[in-house]
Amino acid sequence: MFGLDKKDFNLFLVVAAMALLAPFILNPFPTDSALAQFNAGYPDLMQRFVIFGIFAIGFNILFGLTGYLSFGHAAFLGVGSYSAVWVFKLLGMNVLPAIALSVVVAGLFALLIGFVSLRRSGIYFSILTLAFAQMSFNLAYSVLTPITNGETGLQLTLNDPRILGSSATADGSIPVTNLLPGLEIRSAYDLVIGPWSFTFNVGYYLCALFLLLAFYLSVRIFRSPFGMMLRAVKSNQQRMHYTGLNTRPYTLAAFVISGMYAGLAGGLMASMDPLAGAERMQWTASGEVVLMTILGGAGTLIGPVLGAGFIKYFENIFSKINDNVLHGWFAFMPDGLEDFIVTIIHPFIGKGWHLTLGILFMLVVIFLPGGLVEGGQRIAKMFRKKSEGTDTHVDAKHPAE
Amino acid sequence: MSKSNFTRRGVLKTGAMSAGGLALPTILTAASHAGYTNAPTGSTVTLGFNVPQTGPYADEGADELRAYELAVEHLNGGGDGGMLSTFSSKELDGSGILGKKVEFVTGDTQTKSDAARASAKSMIEKDGAVMITGGSSSGVAVAVQGLCQEAGVIFMAGLTHSNDTTGKDKKANGFRHFFNAYMSAAALAPVLQKLYGSDRKAYHLTADYTWGWTQEESIAAATEAMGWETVEKVKTPLAATDFSSYIAPVLNSGADVLVLNHYGGNMVNSLTNAVQFGLREKQVNGKNFEIVVPLYSRLMAKGAGENVKGIHGSTNWHWSLQDEGSKAFVKSFGTKYGFPPSQAAHTCYVQTLLYADAATRQARSTPVALRKHWKGLNSTVSATARHCIAPTITSASKMFWWCAGKKTQHPSSTFLKWSKSHLRHRSPMPPITRCLPVVNWDHVTPAHNRAA
Numbered sequence: 001m002f003g004l005d006k007k008d009f010n011l012f013l014v015v016a017a018m019a020l021l022a023p024f025i026l027n028p029f030p031t032d033s034a035l036a037q038f039n040a041g042y043p044d045l046m047q048r049f050v051i052f053g054i055f056a057i058g059f060n061i062l063f064g065l066t067g068y069l070s071f072g073h074a075a076f077l078g079v080g081s082y083s084a085v086w087v088f089k090l091l092g093m094n095v096l097p098a099i100a101l102s103v104v105v106a107g108l109f110a111l112l113i114g115f116v117s118l119r120r121s122g123i124y125f126s127i128l129t130l131a132f133a134q135m136s137f138n139l140a141y142s143v144l145t146p147i148t149n150g151e152t153g154l155q156l157t158l159n160d161p162r163i164l165g166s167s168a169t170a171d172g173s174i175p176v177t178n179l180l181p182g183l184e185i186r187s188a189y190d191l192v193i194g195p196w197s198f199t200f201n202v203g204y205y206l207c208a209l210f211l212l213l214a215f216y217l218s219v220r221i222f223r224s225p226f227g228m229m230l231r232a233v234k235s236n237q238q239r240m241h242y243t244g245l246n247t248r249p250y251t252l253a254a255f256v257i258s259g260m261y262a263g264l265a266g267g268l269m270a271s272m273d274p275l276a277g278a279e280r281m282q283w284t285a286s287g288e289v290v291l292m293t294i295l296g297g298a299g300t301l302i303g304p305v306l307g308a309g310f311i312k313y314f315e316n317i318f319s320k321i322n323d324n325v326l327h328g329w330f331a332f333m334p335d336g337l338e339d340f341i342v343t344i345i346h347p348f349i350g351k352g353w354h355l356t357l358g359i360l361f362m363l364v365v366i367f368l369p370g371g372l373v374e375g376g377q378r379i380a381k382m383f384r385k386k387s388e389g390t391d392t393h394v395d396a397k398h399p400a401e
Numbered sequence: 402m403s404k405s406n407f408t409r410r411g412v413l414k415t416g417a418m419s420a421g422g423l424a425l426p427t428i429l430t431a432a433s434h435a436g437y438t439n440a441p442t443g444s445t446v447t448l449g450f451n452v453p454q455t456g457p458y459a460d461e462g463a464d465e466l467r468a469y470e471l472a473v474e475h476l477n478g479g480g481d482g483g484m485l486s487t488f489s490s491k492e493l494d495g496s497g498i499l500g501k502k503v504e505f506v507t508g509d510t511q512t513k514s515d516a517a518r519a520s521a522k523s524m525i526e527k528d529g530a531v532m533i534t535g536g537s538s539s540g541v542a543v544a545v546q547g548l549c550q551e552a553g554v555i556f557m558a559g560l561t562h563s564n565d566t567t568g569k570d571k572k573a574n575g576f577r578h579f580f581n582a583y584m585s586a587a588a589l590a591p592v593l594q595k596l597y598g599s600d601r602k603a604y605h606l607t608a609d610y611t612w613g614w615t616q617e618e619s620i621a622a623a624t625e626a627m628g629w630e631t632v633e634k635v636k637t638p639l640a641a642t643d644f645s646s647y648i649a650p651v652l653n654s655g656a657d658v659l660v661l662n663h664y665g666g667n668m669v670n671s672l673t674n675a676v677q678f679g680l681r682e683k684q685v686n687g688k689n690f691e692i693v694v695p696l697y698s699r700l701m702a703k704g705a706g707e708n709v710k711g712i713h714g715s716t717n718w719h720w721s722l723q724d725e726g727s728k729a730f731v732k733s734f735g736t737k738y739g740f741p742p743s744q745a746a747h748t749c750y751v752q753t754l755l756y757a758d759a760a761t762r763q764a765r766s767t768p769v770a771l772r773k774h775w776k777g778l779n780s781t782v783s784a785t786a787r788h789c790i791a792p793t794i795t796s797a798s799k800m801f802w803w804c805a806g807k808k809t810q811h812p813s814s815t816f817l818k819w820s821k822s823h824l825r826h827r828s829p830m831p832p833i834t835r836c837l838p839v840v841n842w843d844h845v846t847p848a849h850n851r852a853a
Binding site for chain 2: 032039042043044045048138141142145150151152153155156157173174176186199273275277279280316319320322324350351354
């Protein structure tokens, strides 16, 4: 259906179901239970899952298919955010023009950087993109302060013109982003079933819609002749040169497409929360998307989305566990033992979430080089001896060469 | 090539889903459930402590968190009660806030606006925090405050010294206890005039972000008003660690005062550079060259070591203050953690108690009621802003406090007398912070003060 073969369509259905039912899937524990700590089904985090999922899908089109490792993708995300916030400042609070502009601006920016960077490959390409991203970061941070508002971050104010909207609401506050007039992005509906509570948020579903579009487009690119050409670049670019083929247009196209994905993610981020800060462009942010893609499984369709979810979950849920919470969990133990256990776990939670994530990342890279997707495949294989492909198995059926 | 694979199950699923979507009732906004966002319904009330646990201000964040934990302990009736016993009002009796036990969630701002907002959002959306507080950077404070305004919860800024944290864009839910750049400037100017005269040429080096901008603007305005001339204002990147290239031009600029609008590690480095360049021994226009650091902290003075000798600046609070509230706080903090608290810790502790006190007195914790309560204290605020007290560090070991231009050696009774006389006409203010009560930005915009 929709030009997808059966397996891809099933995978698409799985992603669609996950995205649309996320408020249920991510809130498995009753609100008042001790395990509610691990619930992730609140709008902000769900939005982040999806937005970074889009970001990683786009990154995967470049890295997973062509093997070009860009270390500066956060620059496009940042540029997208800034353009979106400027639309909110100058034009009005509707998110659709903002998202459209952020995709276009990020695409142009990617064209510029890609044109220069793609003259080199391998480590030199990575370093070039890293350098460009750091340049953008520093420009945004201190040089272009009138456009980016420097370290403080670009924010909405009451003095913004907003020619298609209003500068201020009737009660004198800054207007909020909306999808349609009257339908605010932050609007949410709480569904309470017994002790459970599920939140359905307009912003989240807008992001989810874009995720599905982005995912669908990515599947089509993966399965297209264009995608095949990109894989060929990854497996042996030199051989292609010898056959008289110019690969640069293909790689540049992949670079621009993945830059536009990043711009879309940036625009969505700004639409959910109208703020753009320079730190979005920092090299750590670029590194994060590389981690997401590798953790989930580079070159697979669903891997980047899983990786993005995994990292964002750790960042937002694990960093919230503090000693107090731990003492609550282990309260049943005798005092000395309780303190001992808490001391042992302490470095791995709260501000130590990076440590936990790092360890998990190492374990995944060492034991599951194919990322979480490979983990899923192995588990599926154990259950189904026949191994006639699980949902996440698609890519193994389409080797690069 | 399309392959159709409608299955009975698939059709049912899609149908059910779209039916569910259509059946969604009128969409509610977050603020309209129980009068206000996150109104506490059970036997507990949740506060959100959003502090930098990683990044450049991690030390300050750790100290803030200690103070918050202490405040919660005291509110719930634990420990020695800290400052609570020094209140004239006995509303806070150790039974939590309005009889509800105080619980808290913590988050990491990473000193990044993005991360701070994400963390605050999860506190509001997931943990049901009724008040968000903390942070160690004005940029973050501005960002989180905007979020709290939209969400309809109270935001008590932590360590933030920018004028723009409060005072811009009508963020009525944001409150601060920490003083601001305007206050620093207003308190320092008379001191500087007395020390260095009114015929000076100042050169400004400024950290390039919201706090630096307002600090520079305030101190330049205050010193120009007393006759100083501003030779040059130079912005330095926040991430800079070597300021030699910024200090060298000062030597030939004809300026005889260098104003370092820097904080934390920035200030430690720029001051060290300035001293290395021999600025302190220089004579310009027949006067000794002087250096001024408008905002000081104990950690900075420690970092710069010998170099801070004879350099004047302002700070919000110091643990050696001898008023009852400060003594009680320093004692319980010291007992629990084994070292004296920083000014960041003090601000955070006090803000938590102020919040609890206001909620208790108004008998409800709606943002509107709290705003009304604190707005009642307005006269206080402007008076304080104008005469704000600024402790001046003249050497690492010796401290002087400047009260409206009068120098007294600390600890001194003059200081307390001064603050009491200025506090007399304000009735409902709890005597937690004798010199700098909660400042509601609405009425303490820099412009307002300048006119006054």
